Amino acid sequence: MTRAAGRRPILHPILPGSTIGVLGGGQLGRMFAMAARRLGYRVHTLAPEHDTPTGQIADVEVQASYDDLDQIRAFARGVDVVTFEFENVPAAAAAAAEEHAIVRPGGRALEIAQHRIREKSFLADRGIPVTPFAPVKTEADLDEALSRLGRPAVLKTAALGYDGKGQVPIGPGVGAGDAWTALGRREAVLEAFVDLELEVSVIGARGVDGQAICFGPVENTHVRHILDISVAPADVAPSIAAAAIEITRAVMEGLDYVGILCVEFFVTRDGRLLVNELAPRPHNSGHLTFDACRTSQFEQQVRAICGLPLGSAEMLQPAAAMANVLGDLWANGEPDWAAALALPEVKLHLYGKSEARPGRKMGHLTALAATGHQARAMVIRARDALRLV
Numbered sequence: 001m002t003r004a005a006g007r008r009p010i011l012h013p014i015l016p017g018s019t020i021g022v023l024g025g026g027q028l029g030r031m032f033a034m035a036a037r038r039l040g041y042r043v044h045t046l047a048p049e050h051d052t053p054t055g056q057i058a059d060v061e062v063q064a065s066y067d068d069l070d071q072i073r074a075f076a077r078g079v080d081v082v083t084f085e086f087e088n089v090p091a092a093a094a095a096a097a098e099e100h101a102i103v104r105p106g107g108r109a110l111e112i113a114q115h116r117i118r119e120k121s122f123l124a125d126r127g128i129p130v131t132p133f134a135p136v137k138t139e140a141d142l143d144e145a146l147s148r149l150g151r152p153a154v155l156k157t158a159a160l161g162y163d164g165k166g167q168v169p170i171g172p173g174v175g176a177g178d179a180w181t182a183l184g185r186r187e188a189v190l191e192a193f194v195d196l197e198l199e200v201s202v203i204g205a206r207g208v209d210g211q212a213i214c215f216g217p218v219e220n221t222h223v224r225h226i227l228d229i230s231v232a233p234a235d236v237a238p239s240i241a242a243a244a245i246e247i248t249r250a251v252m253e254g255l256d257y258v259g260i261l262c263v264e265f266f267v268t269r270d271g272r273l274l275v276n277e278l279a280p281r282p283h284n285s286g287h288l289t290f291d292a293c294r295t296s297q298f299e300q301q302v303r304a305i306c307g308l309p310l311g312s313a314e315m316l317q318p319a320a321a322m323a324n325v326l327g328d329l330w331a332n333g334e335p336d337w338a339a340a341l342a343l344p345e346v347k348l349h350l351y352g353k354s355e356a357r358p359g360r361k362m363g364h365l366t367a368l369a370a371t372g373h374q375a376r377a378m379v380i381r382a383r384d385a386l387r388l389v
C-alpha cells in the first residue's frame with residue numbers, strides 16, 4: 001500500500017487496495033465511493049452528519065465538524081489520499097488534511113472555487129470570458145457597481161452560495177440599499193444579468209501527469225435555480241463546444257489541477273460563451289456519465305487522484321439525459337418507483353436520504369437514446385410516472 005508522504009507530491013500511483021478519504025457525505029461522495037469500491041479501494045468519509053449517502057457506501061464513516069481540525073488530521077492519517085465532494089470545506093480543514101495526506105485537488109483550487117470574486121478574477125486574469133462583474137464589500141460599492149453594470153443585475157454572496165441560494169435579483173425598481181440588506185450585508189459580487197440562450201457545462205478530468213480528458217458540453221435546464229434536466233451532447237455549434245472544452249482545459253492547466261472540475265457556462269443569445277462558475281468536484285450535470293460513458297466522472301475522479309491513467313469518456317450511445325428527482329416528488333407520499341422501473345430504457349439512482357424535503361436532491365433518472373430529444377423525453381416520462389401514485 002502506498003503511504004501518504006506529507007506535503008511532498010508523489011508521482012507513483014496509489015493502487016487499488018489503498019484507502020481514499022472523502023470530505024463530505026452527499027450523493028457525489030456516494031457515487032464516487034461506488035466507483036472507488038468497484039476498483040478495489042477502501043473509502044473513508046468525514047461529514048458533520050450521520051448515516052450520510054456517502055457513509056452508507058464507505059467502509060468507515062466519521063461524524064465530525066469540518067472545523068474540528070484534530071479529527072480532520074486523524075482522518076487524514078488513516079488514508080492514502082484525501083478528496084472532496086463538497087467545495088465549501090474550510091481552507092483550514094484542507095490545510096490540516098494536507099499535513100498528513102496527499103490532498104487532490106489541492107487547497108488552492110478549493111480556495112479559488114469557493115469564493116466568487118477570487119474565481120472570477122482568476123478567470124478574467126487569464127483572458128477567459130466571464131459574466132461582467134464587480135466585487136462588492138459595502139453598500140456604496142454596490143451603488144457604484146450598479147451604475148457601471150446597469151440593471152437588471154444579480155447580487156451573489158462571494159462565498160457559500162449554491163443552487164441559487166445567496167442571490168438577489170436587482171430589477172429596475174430595486175435600490176442598492178434594499179438589495180444589500182436582502183443579501184445580509186455580506187461580501188458579494190454584482191453580475192450583469194445575461195440574456196441566456198442556454199446553459200452548458202463541461203466536466204474535465206486531469207491526472208497527476210497533466211493528461212486531461214473532458215466530457216461535454218452537456219446542456220442544462222434549471223427550475224427555481226436548481227438543475228432539472230441535463231442532456232448530452234448539448235445542442236450547440238461545434239465552435240462553441242470546442243471553445244468550452246478549450247476553456248476547461250485552460251482552467252485545469254492554470255490551477256495545475258488534479259481531479260474532476262466542472263465548468264458551468266452561459267451561452268448568450270448573441271452567441272458568446274461566458275463562464276458562470278467552477279465546481280472543483282464531480283457535478284450534477286455529469287451524473288449521466290455513470291450510465292452513458294465508458295468511464296463515469298466518478299471513476300475519472302478515482303483514477304485522477306490516485307495517479308492512474310484516465311479512462312475513455314466515450315458515450316455508449318449517441319445521446320443521454322438525466323432528470324433530477326427532488327424531494328418535492330414526495331408531496332403526495334412515496335413516489336411510484338415501480339412505474340419508473342417498468343420503463344426498460346431508464347435507470348433510477350437514489351441517494352439513500354431518509355428525509356424528503358422540497359428542493360432536496362433525492363436521486364436522478366437517466367436514459368440513453370439515439371438523440372438528445374428522445375433521451376430527454378424518456379427521463380421526463382419516467383419522472384412523470386413517479387408522480388402518478
Ligand code: AMP
Pocket residue numbers: 131154156161162163164165191192193194195196199222225276277
Ligand atoms: P449560480 O448559482 O451562479 O450558478 O446561479 C444559478 C442560476 O441562476 C444559473 O444557472 C442561471 O440560470 C441563473 N443566473 C445566475 N447568474 C445569472 C446571470 N448573471 N445572468 C442570468 N442568469 C443568471
